[in-house]
Each structure stands twice: as structure tokens, then as C-alpha cells.
Amino acid sequence: MADSKKNAKLTIGDQSYDLPVLSPTVGPDVVDIRKLYGQVGIFTYDPGFTSTAACDSTITYIDGEEGVLLHRGYPIDQLASQSHYLEVCFLLLYGYLPTASELEDFESRVTNHTMLHEQMQYFFRGFRRDAHPMAIMVGVVGAMSAFYHDSTDISDPWQREVASIRLIAKMPTIAAWAYKYHVGQPIVYPRNDLDYASNFLRMCFSVPCEDYEVNPILSRAMDRIFTLHADHEQNASTSTVRLASSSGANPFACIAAGIACLWGPAHGGANQACLEMLKEIGSPENIPEYIRRAKDKDDPFRLMGFGHRVYKNFDPRAKVMKQSADEVLDLLGIENNAVLATAKELEKQALEDPYFAEKKLFPNVDFYSGIILEAMGFPTSMFTPIFAVSRTVGWVSQWKEMLNDPQNKIGRPRQLYLGETQRDYVDIEKR
Numbered sequence: 001m002a003d004s005k006k007n008a009k010l011t012i013g014d015q016s017y018d019l020p021v022l023s024p025t026v027g028p029d030v031v032d033i034r035k036l037y038g039q040v041g042i043f044t045y046d047p048g049f050t051s052t053a054a055c056d057s058t059i060t061y062i063d064g065e066e067g068v069l070l071h072r073g074y075p076i077d078q079l080a081s082q083s084h085y086l087e088v089c090f091l092l093l094y095g096y097l098p099t100a101s102e103l104e105d106f107e108s109r110v111t112n113h114t115m116l117h118e119q120m121q122y123f124f125r126g127f128r129r130d131a132h133p134m135a136i137m138v139g140v141v142g143a144m145s146a147f148y149h150d151s152t153d154i155s156d157p158w159q160r161e162v163a164s165i166r167l168i169a170k171m172p173t174i175a176a177w178a179y180k181y182h183v184g185q186p187i188v189y190p191r192n193d194l195d196y197a198s199n200f201l202r203m204c205f206s207v208p209c210e211d212y213e214v215n216p217i218l219s220r221a222m223d224r225i226f227t228l229h230a231d232h233e234q235n236a237s238t239s240t241v242r243l244a245s246s247s248g249a250n251p252f253a254c255i256a257a258g259i260a261c262l263w264g265p266a267h268g269g270a271n272q273a274c275l276e277m278l279k280e281i282g283s284p285e286n287i288p289e290y291i292r293r294a295k296d297k298d299d300p301f302r303l304m305g306f307g308h309r310v311y312k313n314f315d316p317r318a319k320v321m322k323q324s325a326d327e328v329l330d331l332l333g334i335e336n337n338a339v340l341a342t343a344k345e346l347e348k349q350a351l352e353d354p355y356f357a358e359k360k361l362f363p364n365v366d367f368y369s370g371i372i373l374e375a376m377g378f379p380t381s382m383f384t385p386i387f388a389v390s391r392t393v394g395w396v397s398q399w400k401e402m403l404n405d406p407q408n409k410i411g412r413p414r415q416l417y418l419g420e421t422q423r424d425y426v427d428i429e430k431r
């Protein structure tokens with residue numbers, strides 16, 4: 001916890017109170033209001049946490065004005081181009097870039113946990129065939145608590161470590177099996193001689209009658225998608241994981257809560273919603289009508305893949321993703337892709353429109369990711385599960401950090417009550 005070197009003054013009527021101000025290593029100062037209610041008897045009001053730091057963290061830093069995203073200090077564009085997903089996982093989990101032998105050891109620990117307990121197959125079979133893979137993932141990840149008892153004791157650092165590795169290792173298998181069940185194909189077991197992304201692609205696309213040869217360029221693109229989504233500080237799903245964990249819940253229950261939160265269209269569900277929107281727009285001549293609708297306050301429609309709570313200039317992940325979309329389509333020989341053409345024209349027209357400029361709305365990471373995933377052969381329903389696979393390391397790293405924090409206590413927001421004051425119960429015949 002940072003030391004306070006300055007104070008803020010709060011004046012209510014003729015009373016003034018000093019509140020400590022904490023300074024981060026980089027970023028805006030934070031007014032420490034932990035003792036405010038005890039000393040002054042008032043709460044603060046901040047729905048959506050737009051001005052509230054709910055924890056301190058050393059994992060990820062975002063500067064929304066400058067479009068900066070750092071993991072443990074390293075810029076995301078450097079990690080996306082020079083590193084790879086499992087190395088970024090190590091970095092997020094342990095705080096530093098591994099040596100060659102540390103990375104080898106970490107990769108072998110992850111690959112040794114890729115299989116699921118055989119009995120877990122019955123969970124998949126219990127779902128309707130048309131179940132959304134995210135629904136299956138929420139259920140199956142929560143159910144891991146019933147299969148891996150030896151890593152649910154959060155007071156034991158070793159069990160926390162094993163749970164972390166299990167979650168990172170098994171999430172691709174769970175997502176791939178949810179997909180296989182959804183499309184009515186037999187599940188494919190993981191292969192530990194493949195790297196993380198290639199193994200995931202093979203578990204999704206291989207069938208018993210025809211093996212899937214992993215194209216190294218596609219597996220690199222998949223790995224980059226995983227890397228770009230690996231962590232994003234205290235976003236809605238990560239905060240959900242932290243809040244669930246603050247009660248002492250087991251790791252699998254906490255990560256299942258994060259997956260449930262990620263599913264919403266304002267968060268991880270935006271990649272699916274964005275591609276569906278681009279297809280609905282159909283071709284560039286229809287764009288002005290959709291821009292008009294997005295600006296109309298009486299129309300609930302929003303441009304999906306546009307806007308961000310924190311980024312107010314550009315999303316650094318979107319830049320890499322756009323470049324990746326061009327590369328992947330090029331490599332697959334997909335020329336004149338109508339969706340990509342619509343996306344680029346929509347981006348251009350929206351950025352020229354004063355509404356989007358004034359509100360600082362720019363394409364986010366989800367604007368181009370769906371185009372890449374579709375080109376790889378994924379249906380839209382798999383986009384958010386792939387986000388969940390990628391973000392697992394972020395959730396796990398933040399969860400571990402929180403449990404190691406001596407200040408960790410149950411999360412319990414307060415409220416501004418606007419309901420009835422006390423009144424007497426009225427018997428039913430007198431109402």
C-alpha cells in the first residue's frame with residue numbers, strides 16, 4: 001500500500017476533514033476514504049465505479065487518455081509482437097519475465113494439466129445441444145470445485161498455485177468441448193506435444209475421420225488473440241472475481257462468476273454482437289443508417305465494438321487486432337471480405353462523425369477480433385468463450401494477488417437508499 005504524503009480536505013457545512021491522498025507509481029492520485037464513514041458518518045456515491053479504486057494492484061496499468069496498456073510494466077504491443085501467451089501468463093502470475101528454464105517448467109506444468117476429469121464429460125452431455133457455449137462454460141467451470149477438491153483450500157498457497165495452473169490449462173479444453181457438444185461432434189482430447197493455441201485449434205476443428213493440421217500462422221494469430229485479452233485490470237468480470245473471492249469462495253466458483261459477467265454484450269459478449277452487427281449492416285451503403293441509429297437517444301442500438309470506459313483516445317489492442325485481421329485474411333487468401341470492408345468503412349465514417357469524436361468513442365479490441373475468428377472457422381457463439389479462455393490468467397492473477405493482500409476483506413458496497421421509510425404492516429383485508 002502506498003504511503004500518504006498529502007491530504008485532501010472535505011468540507012461539509014462548517015466542518016472540515018482531512019483525507020489522506022495516496023500516490024500510485026504512475027496514474028492519478030487516490031483519495032483514501034476508508035475511514036470516512038467511521039469519522040464523518042457519510043458514504044460516497046459512485047454507481048459503475050467511475051471514480052473509485054476498489055483495490056491496489058501491481059499487475060496491469062492502463063492510461064485511457066494515451067491509449068497505454070502495460071502488463072507488469074511491459075507495453076501490450078511489445079508483448080503481442082515479441083512474446084507469446086504462456087510467457088505473458090507467467091509474467092501476469094509471477095510479476096517478471098521468466099528465464100528459459102522457468103518458462104520451460106511453467107509450460108510443462110500447464111500442459112500436464114490440460115485433461116479434464118473423465119467424469120466431467122457427463123456434465124456436457126446434460127446440456128441441451130443448442131446451449132450457448134458460454135452457458136456450458138459457466139456450469140462446467142463452477143463444477144470443477146466438485147472434481148478438484150485438492151485445490152479448493154484458499155488458505156494453502158500450494159493449492160492456490162495448483163488451482164491457477166489447472167484453470168489456465170483446462171479452460172481451452174472446456175471451451176473446445178463446449179463447442180464440440182454445441183455442433184454435435186465428438187470431443188477431442190488435448191495433445192500435449194502442441195503449443196497452447198495449436199492444441200486449442202485442434203481440439204475445436206479436428207474430427208475422428210479427418211485430423212486437423214494446424215497452420216502455424218493461424219496458431220500464431222490465435223495466440224495473439226489470447227495475449228491481447230489476457231488481462232485488463234479491474235474490469236467488470238475481474239471485479240466480479242475479486243468480489244466473489246472476497247467471501248472466501250473457492251477459485252473455481254470465483255472464475256465461474258467471472259465468466260458469467262464476461263458474457264454480457266457490454267463486456268466480453270461484444271465480439272459476438274459486433275460481428276452480428278457488421279453482418280446485419282451488410283454493405284457499406286447501409287452504414288449511415290446504423291450511425292444515425294447509434295446516435296439516436298430513443299433507439300437502444302449502439303455501435304458494438306465501439307467505446308470503452310477507460311480508453312478515450314484509442315484502444316491499443318484494437319490497433320494490433322486490426323493489423324492481425326488484415327494479415328490473417330491475406331494469408332487465408334480471403335480477398336474482398338465484405339465484413340472487413342464494412343468494418344473499415346464503419347470505423348472511418350464513425351471517426352469522422354462529431355458525435356463519436358465528442359464522446360471519445362473509438363473501436364475497441366472487439367471490433368476486429370470477430371473477423372479473425374470467423375476467418376479461422378469459429379461460429380460467433382465461440383467468440384466470447386475464446387475471450388474467457390484468454391482472460392482466465394488475468395482473473396487468476398488478480399485473485400491470487402487479492403488473497404496475498406493483508407488488507408483483503410469482504411467486499412460490501414453501501415447504498416443511497418431512496419425507498420420508503422419505516423411504516424406499519426397492513427392486514428390483507430384492509431389494503
Ligand code: CMC
Pocket residue numbers: 235265266267268269270294295301302303304305306307308309310359361364365366
Ligand atoms: N455507440 C453509440 N453511443 C455510445 C456507444 C456506442 N458504442 N458507447 C457509448 N456511447 C455513448 C453513450 O450513449 C453515452 O452518451 P450520453 O453521454 O449522451 O448519454 C456516452 O457515449 C458515454 O457512454 P456510457 O455508456 O456512459 O459509457 P460507459 O463507459 O459506461 O460504457 C461501454 C462503455 C464499453 C459499455 C460502451 O461504450 C458500450 O456499450 N460499447 C458497446 C459495447 C462494446 O463494444 N463493449 C466492449 C468493450 S471492450 C471489451 C471489454 O471490455 O469486454
